[in-house]
Amino acid sequence: MKTKTLLQLLPELYLVVATIYYWILTANLFNPFAIIFLALLTYQLFYKKSVSGIVIASVLIFVNLYLVLALLSELSEFTKPNDNYTQLIIYGSLFIGLNLIAGSFMLWKYLKPSIEER
Template identity: 40%
Template sequence: MQNLKRRFLNLPEYLLIAAVIFYWVSTAVVINPVAIGLLVVLILQLFFKNRIIGIVIPGILIMASFYMLLAMMSELNEFPVFNADARKLLLVGLSFFLSTILVSGVMIYKYASPKPV
């Protein structure tokens, strides 16, 4: 049981790296400084496991995800009718940003716990 909990708590960094790679690919820009910076910081976090960085990174990602959820809702309001494109925007946007918020919350729990996990 302890091994399963340890594996679950190590998963957020890998999932956030996958989310950053998805973001980088979806922007279709070869040199994206935001994605490169996030990727470098997350990979360094995997090796060094700094508590402060482990709380700051997901905090920033949660705030950015909430901002993007609001931007997505604003974009959704621009559709005159709720068609297939609007449904696709809603499905992909909600799944991506809500999963990022969830994984970031797990990462905050991991690094904010009083004893190292």
């Protein structure tokens, strides 16, 4: 596989890995959100439809922006910073940040051909 092709698939591949990671952390074999999102990402990997790519990326960005608020809410419950606070801020920010970056790259990738057609 060419490097350029692999780089173009990187946002979708990262999101597949992140979804599987999320699914494992839930400790629930039947997780409809993970199953549906994996199915959508697999469809997108194979067919590369512009409209579905834009919709998936937009929903992913909005969900992760909501998760930023959830992270801030959780952090506000700590009275003083401790190890749990530090772990939550590091890993939570890293995971949400990577998801936002992947969603933004995916949105840009599928919006670019739509803009160039006009």
